[in-house]
Amino acid sequence: MANKDVSPESYLKFREFLEKQCGIVLGDNKQYLVRSRLASLLYKHKYDSADELIDVVVRGFDRNLLQGVIDAMTTNETLWFRDNYPFDLLVKDLLPKFAAKNQRIRIWSAACSSGQEPYSIAMSVLEFQRQRPGALRAGVEIVATDLSSEMLNRCEQGVYDELSLARGLSPQRREMFFQAHETGLLQVKPEVRRMVTFRSLNLLSSYAALGRFDIVFCRNVLIYFSAQVKQRILQQIAGQLQADGVLFLGASESISAAGDIYSMVKCHPGLYYQKNNCIYGFD
Numbered sequence: 001m002a003n004k005d006v007s008p009e010s011y012l013k014f015r016e017f018l019e020k021q022c023g024i025v026l027g028d029n030k031q032y033l034v035r036s037r038l039a040s041l042l043y044k045h046k047y048d049s050a051d052e053l054i055d056v057v058v059r060g061f062d063r064n065l066l067q068g069v070i071d072a073m074t075t076n077e078t079l080w081f082r083d084n085y086p087f088d089l090l091v092k093d094l095l096p097k098f099a100a101k102n103q104r105i106r107i108w109s110a111a112c113s114s115g116q117e118p119y120s121i122a123m124s125v126l127e128f129q130r131q132r133p134g135a136l137r138a139g140v141e142i143v144a145t146d147l148s149s150e151m152l153n154r155c156e157q158g159v160y161d162e163l164s165l166a167r168g169l170s171p172q173r174r175e176m177f178f179q180a181h182e183t184g185l186l187q188v189k190p191e192v193r194r195m196v197t198f199r200s201l202n203l204l205s206s207y208a209a210l211g212r213f214d215i216v217f218c219r220n221v222l223i224y225f226s227a228q229v230k231q232r233i234l235q236q237i238a239g240q241l242q243a244d245g246v247l248f249l250g251a252s253e254s255i256s257a258a259g260d261i262y263s264m265v266k267c268h269p270g271l272y273y274q275k276n277n278c279i280y281g282f283d
Contacts, residue, residue, distance in 0.1 A: 002042040003049040006031040010051040017058045021070060025166045033163050037072045041065070073163065078116045078220075080168035085270030086217065086248045087124045093267070094246060095128050098214050099135050108213045108240070109144040110203060111221035114164070115155030115196075118144035119188055121217065122195040123177050143210060145201035152198045158188030203233055207240050214242050220250035234258035238275040247273040 006014070014034060015026045026033065038050055045065055047053040056062050057069050081087050098105045109118040125140050146152055159181050165174060174186070181187040201207070203221070216237055222230045237247060238261050247262065249255065255262045255273055262273040 002047060003051075004035050004039050004042060006034050006050045006054070010054045013058055014054045017054075018073060024073060024163065027162055027166065030162050033161060034073075037163070038069065041068050041072060044068070078113045078167075080116045080165075080173075081120045081124075082117065082168060082219070083251050083270070085267070086219070086272070087120060089267055089270055089272065090121065090124050090215070091128045091131075094215060095125065095136065096132075099132075102138055104138040105136065105140045105215070106211065106213045107140065107142045107215045108210065108217065109142065109196075110201075110216065110218040110237075112144035112146045112152075112155060112198070114151060114160075115144065115158065115198075116164070116168075117217060117219065118142050118155075118196045118198075119158065119177075119192055122192045123173060125195065126177075126192065140195065142196045143213075144196050144198050145210070146198075147200065147202050149200050152200055155196075155198050156193070158193050159183065159185050160187075161185050204229065207236050210240060212242050213240055213245060215246045215248070216241060217248045219248055220253070222249065222253050231258050234261060238262070241275050245275060247275070249273065 008031075011031045011034060018024045018026060034054075035050060038053060041047075042050060042053060045053065045062075045068070047056070053065070053069075057066055060066065095105070107121055109121060112118050121142055125136070125142075129136055144155065146155070160178075162185075165178075165186060177189055177192050178186040179189050199210070201210070218233070218237060222233065225233065234247075234255065235258060238258070241247065246265075255264065260276065262275050265272050265274055
């Protein structure tokens with residue numbers, strides 16, 4: 001039987017390796033996380049111990065194993081406040097703009113994965129409200145969708161392990177927006193969870209039941225679709241946006257498949273897109 005324990009020396013070596021490979025920063029004494037994530041790879045690749053497997057990976061002797069380890073450590077995980085600028089623009093530019101209307105603001109997080117994006121949006125809204133007491137009196141509604149019902153159930157619970165929390169969450173936000181959970185992990189506080197509604201949705205189906213939105217985050221998902229499907233998705237999103245609505249895409253994504261529907265708005269840093277109402281008659 002393989003020894004799944006991770007020695008302090010191997011753990012330190014693996015921490016440095018993981019941070020260099022994919023930016024994940026593990027805290028002290030988190031050997032149990034590494035042990036649980038790598039356990040299946042021990043049997044698959046027939047290593048006698050976790051320490052041996054880690055040594056092979058760190059030395060770069062087995063590229064297939066390297067990919068397996070990275071997948072195991074990052075599967076179904078995304079970053080908190082990914083790329084930073086969409087959340088900075090939300091707080092500094094967009095929320096003040098939409099708040100001036102004194103109407104309820106609706107935000108959609110499409111393909112929300114494990115929930116980090118919609119909860120990051122909610123935290124940004126709460127930070128804005130604390131900076132500007134009395135603002136957003138009409139309220140903010142955040143709708144988060146994903147295809148996986150199992151993933152959505154996890155998102156609703158808002159419970160995350162140390163590996164998840166290490167990816168993009170500052171100590172200050174961790175202290176402000178999380179609380180201890182009975183499992184020993186950390187859970188998003190109720191005031192944050194109450195702001196987000198999770199719903200199952202296939203991006204290839206109709207979005208009409210979702211209603212209209214002021215802001216849509218559809219980030220790092222279009223890259224998985226063909227140009228034709230991408231165009232269709234962007235057209236459908238435009239149909240759900242209010243007249244002055246805003247769309248955020250991922251940092252490596254472009255609007256080229258629907259360049260006649262949207263106009264790019266360059267910011268410093270970052271950018272977002274607004275739909276061209278005059279062309280398509282959206283209202």
